[in-house]
Amino acid sequence: MLTAEGVSKNYGGVHALRDVTFTAHRGKVNVLVGENGAGKSTLMKILCGAERPSSGTIRLEGEAVQIDSPRTAMAHGIGIIHQELSLFPNLSIAENLFAGRELRQRGFSDLQTQRGRSKEVLARLGQSHLDPDRLVGELPIGQQQLVEIARVLLEDVRILIMDEPTSALSNHEVDILFTVIGDLLADDVTIIYISHKLDEFRRIGDHVTVLRDGRLVAHERMDRTDTAWIVRQMVGRDPDSLFTRNRSETGETLLSVDGLTVAGPTRALVDDVSLQVRAGEVVGIYGLMGAGRTELMEALMGLRKTASGTVAVKGRVEPAGTVRARLAAGLALVPEDRQRDGLVQTMSVRDNIVLSTLNRLTRGGLFRRGAQRQTAQRKVDELAIKVGDLALAITSLSGGNQQKVVLARAMLTDPVVLLLDEPTRGVDVGAKSQIADLMAGLAQAGFGVLFISSELAEVMAIADRVLVMAAGRITAEFDADELTEEALVAASASKPAMEVEE
Amino acid sequence: MSDTDVATPPATTGPAPKRPPGNLARAALLLLKGRTVVVLVILMILFGTMSGEYLSSSNLIVMTKHVAINAILAIGVTFVILTGGIDLSVGSIAGLASMICGGLLFSGLALPGEGTLFLSVGMVILAGVLVGCVVGWVNGVLVTRFKVAPFIATLGMLYVARGFAQLRSEGGTFPNLAGTPERGNTGFHIIGVDRWLGIPVAVWIMVLVAAAAIVVTTRTPFGRQVYAVGGNERAAELAGIRVNRIKVAVYAISGACAALAGLLLTSELGAAYPDTATTYELNAIAAAVLGGTALSGGRGTIVGTVLGAFVIGFLADGLVLVGVSTFWQSVVKGAVIVFAVITATAQQRLEASLAERAA
Known part of the structure; x- marks a missing residue:
């Protein structure tokens, strides 16, 4: 279980996060919602090591950890799928999947194994027809998103953060993604799922946490909420x-x-x-x-x-x-x-x-x-x-x-x-x-x-x-x-x- | 508009209370901002003590005349760099203008019927500058309409213009540009050889070009738009600036300046040969960069560029005067240019940190 305790983050004079205590339940889909600027992305960046909190602590299974770079986050088993694609369009699918952690054999890239493992992970995402040697730039945006997801699946992640993973996916692809999420949950992986799409996250989420203006305003089991309640929490009483x-x-x-x-x-x-x-x-x-x-x-x-x-x-x-x-x-x-x-x-x-x-x-x-x-x-x-x-x-x-x-x-x-x-x-x-x-x-x-x-x-x-x-x-x-x-x-x-x- | 719309916030537009930034940092910034002047003064003191002749008025005038040609090239190139572009073709344009004017003066314009037309020197100079302008315009069209990267477009033009310069005479030289009174085309030597009030005419021309360029860059909408295009092209577009038109214009200006510089050089030498001003584009770009023009566009001044040209010229002539070998001259010049860019970066970083402290 991952906990962020009393986390604050200031940019100059702006308080992006104020004293947020967020808990991600193990082996569950923890949905994080809030309007633009509510502080979701900031919280994610802190959890995945892209930013450091101004104050507060992060605990993994009760133990305080320092996550000061994406690399240490990875070492702790925290992976993230960004909303904005961070792929190299000029490289092949396999090269993208192994970018920064190329497999080696006597000093040279082990392209054969990379290709093989790429095929496996693509098959898991229902994309067995995709050739790992194809350039990512040639793929439609939905498949690019799947490559981004595949990249994280190659890692041994225990906590997976997904920032609007479905924004570019078709309905069919969303179904595949949700199946994959189900598999991951069965493997005791914790999912933190950020989304604007009410119908989607209500379908898959176990817990929902609402941020507003940098504060955590509500945390509830999904089955105890309804759409109107979530919207009310997001918007606040009296705009x-x-x-x-x-x-x-x-x-x-x-x-x-x-x-x-x-x-x-x-x-x-x-x-x-x-x-x-x-x-x-x-x-x-x-x-x-x-x-x-x-x-x-x-x-x-x-x-x-x-x-x-x-x-x-x-x-x-x-x-x-x-x-x-x-x-x-x-x-x-x-x-x-x-x-x-x-x-x-x-x-x-x-x-x-x-x-x-x-x-x-x-x-x-x-x-x-x-x-x-x-x-x-x-x-x-x-x-x-x-x-x-x-x-x-x-x-x-x-x-x-x-x-x-x-x-x-x-x-x-x-x-x-x-x-x-x-x-x-x-x-x-x-x-x-x-x-x-x-x-x-x-x-x-x-x-x-x-x-x-x-x-x-x-x-x-x-x-x-x-x-x-x-x-x-x-x-x-x-x-x-x-x-x-x-x-x-x-x-x-x-x-x-x-x-x-x- | 009614006054209710802005009534909420109290008027707090007065100057924000500033903590005085460190005096040391401010002194350093002043030194960095004026670094071209500082370097120029150091050079003059250094070479002045090494050679008694260096600071004599006659030598200063000769050196300034050398500077004039590079300064004019560099002023043109500065316009292009301010928009975020680059012009590698100016040396070749200078050479082409030189050959075209040399040809007009030496052998005249062959008319389709019979006979040859000799233009007056004024018309010849005008023709040369016009040719430079047109070649620059072609550069601009390549960059805007055909979306060729400025580096590539002008690199291509470097070869093409030089090729045409050589074609003009099949590689030969026009040896005598004095003209004859019967043809009414004497006087080409005035711009490159003669003096007015004891100062070479070429230097006066540089002063005129620089003054015009300063007015254009600082006091006209066109100048401001040049800076805007280089600073943020998308924002310039949205602000209603005709970005492509500005770009074409700066390449045309650069071409015209290059042609003018080529003519001054030709007049000084008294002969037009196809290799005139080869590799001069590099000196011109170096002068602009030394003077603080950012290759990324949007930052730089004409005054800075002229000072940069002075540093390069005074350094080169000083090294010759004290007897440094040409090989070492090249090493020193290169090192100075790189050092200048390093200090420019340092200046920007210092400015940013001071601004942050002031905020």
């Missing part, structure tokens, strides 16, 4: 207290999307999506990872090519579909991944804020003296961005303030509709409610706001209207007053097959 709801009157339709489709490798990433956003309205898009929400935003902003469909701003169809054209039409996107898509890390706070509107700050082709500083300062004051000196590097700001910088840049382009992709991801609770306030304020000022959120509480508290996406399609639409947690979760888990029937 409304944290956020201001926009209550402005809605006006004309600002954004009108009709039949938008983005092609993907296997199926359409965005599949025939139509939606409207009116002035003064905050519209949320809820869904699971991979539902196509980000792709929809990117397509709206001209970052992705669309296969079909139209985007109209203020009743005028914008045909060019380039970023510049969409900016000019009045759309502005605050991207999900600030570091990758939002900020220029080599630049100062000031330069990041004015980046989209440089041409307005010139006279005769040269920057007007002080114009950049004044423009940036105005937005810094307006959005209450905490920064001492505008010339500081953008990287010196906290996550919430960095997010506001990206928002400031977007607002400077005089948008009509703001597109916000997970605007509160990775920011602390205080900044979250500030950003929610800002969104409500924008709607009151007559903007349209379309935002993505994976957090039930947030989307329920902020949005006037919620669209639910699953598998690239909009599967449900709710007004704020008819919204329930169960309905949202159910709609987000609907399978493409069900939609076809609709």
